[in-house]
Amino acid sequence: MSRERNEAAARRYVQALHDKDISVIEELYASDATMEDPVGSDPIVGIQAILEFYRLSGLPALRSAEMTGPVRCVENGVAFPFRLTFMNDGDETLQNLDVIDTFEFDETGRVISMKAYWG
Numbered sequence: 001m002s003r004e005r006n007e008a009a010a011r012r013y014v015q016a017l018h019d020k021d022i023s024v025i026e027e028l029y030a031s032d033a034t035m036e037d038p039v040g041s042d043p044i045v046g047i048q049a050i051l052e053f054y055r056l057s058g059l060p061a062l063r064s065a066e067m068t069g070p071v072r073c074v075e076n077g078v079a080f081p082f083r084l085t086f087m088n089d090g091d092e093t094l095q096n097l098d099v100i101d102t103f104e105f106d107e108t109g110r111v112i113s114m115k116a117y118w119g
Contacts, residue, residue: 005109007071010080013101017065017084025054030110037116050114061094063087068098077104 009028016024026047035044035053044053062084069081084097097118104113 003073006073006076006078006103006105009103009105009109009111010071010078010101011067013103014065014067014080014082017059017062017082020059020062022051022054022059026051028111029114030106030108030112033110033112033114035114035116037114038118039115058084058086061086061088077102 012024013028016022016028029047029050031047032045033047033050035050037044037053037057044050064085065082067080067082071078071080079100079102081098081100084099086094086097088094100117102113102115102117103111106112
């Protein structure tokens with residue numbers, strides 16, 4: 001995989017979070033992907049379980065997602081910092097969460113492993 005393709009996937013992911021676009025998130029992950037969010041929690045395995053996590057654990061309350069620094073690339077992976085801002089029903093900021101995610105890609109360019117560092 002190329003650096004440009006890896007970086008584009010990271011940026012596309014953060015934009016999909018910002019837009020609450022679950023279809024883009026689904027396109028990014030391999031069907032047998034694993035996800036650890038946050039690192040140290042039980043892994044979520046498989047695309048359907050991962051999509052359910054996004055639907056229930058944050059996207060409904062998410063107001064924005066934005067990159068906060070450069071994407072760091074290696075041959076089959078990336079690490080990237082971003083900030084999530086969550087809102088409640090009254091449109092008051094509940095929490096800004098600074099995150100570093102890592103993606104490992106398969107040979108087709110889909111995410112096979114995602115790890116989220118925050119806390």
